[in-house]
Amino acid sequence: MSSFPSQISVQAEHEGHRYELTMTVDGDHLHIEMRGNDADGQLLFDWHTAQPVPAAGLPVLTQLLTSGMAALPESLRAPTMQERRRVHSNSHLPWSAEDDQRLKDLAAAPGATIRDLTQAFGRSRGAIRSRLQRLGVELGDTAKG
Numbered sequence: 309m310s311s312f313p314s315q316i317s318v319q320a321e322h323e324g325h326r327y328e329l330t331m332t333v334d335g336d337h338l339h340i341e342m343r344g345n346d347a348d349g350q351l352l353f354d355w356h357t358a359q360p361v362p363a364a365g366l367p368v369l370t371q372l373l374t375s376g377m378a379a380l381p382e383s384l385r386a387p388t389m390q391e392r393r394r395v396h397s398n399s400h401l402p403w404s405a406e407d408d409q410r411l412k413d414l415a416a417a418p419g420a421t422i423r424d425l426t427q428a429f430g431r432s433r434g435a436i437r438s439r440l441q442r443l444g445v446e447l448g449d450t451a452k453g
Contacts, residue, residue, distance in 0.1 A: 322386060324434025325352060336363040347437055397430035408443060415440060416448045 337360035
């Protein structure tokens with residue numbers, strides 16, 4: 309590890325919730341923080357290591373976390389991309405300009421529901437809600453399905 313402080317942040321979305329993992333390198337120690345927010349921005353949790361992780365322990369920590377995740381019951385682990393795509397065929401694929409326009413058009417229709425849009429786009433409820441929010445679009449009717 310370098311002798312100057314540096315920081316890496318990675319973000320993920322899971323079931324409509326947003327997560328951020330921040331790793332800060334300070335000399336030969338690593339500080340780890342993780343925050344989770346729901347779709348409305350409400351804090352779900354704010355976690356950090358009580359003590360920094362020594363650089364020498366990082367390979368072992370990575371191995372233990374990976375092994376631990378593999379040993380979790382299926383109900384507690386995040387689904388693989390293949391599993392996600394069995395349910396939502398376009399899960400985590402980029403949105404095209406054509407997709408965005410089609411989403412705007414379909415969302416503007418009276419009676420449009422999130423359920424209709426998930427089926428039309430092969431994406432999860434969280435993905436549809438997030439994209440609508442990013443595009444500044446609201447459903448055409450009060451039905452939020």
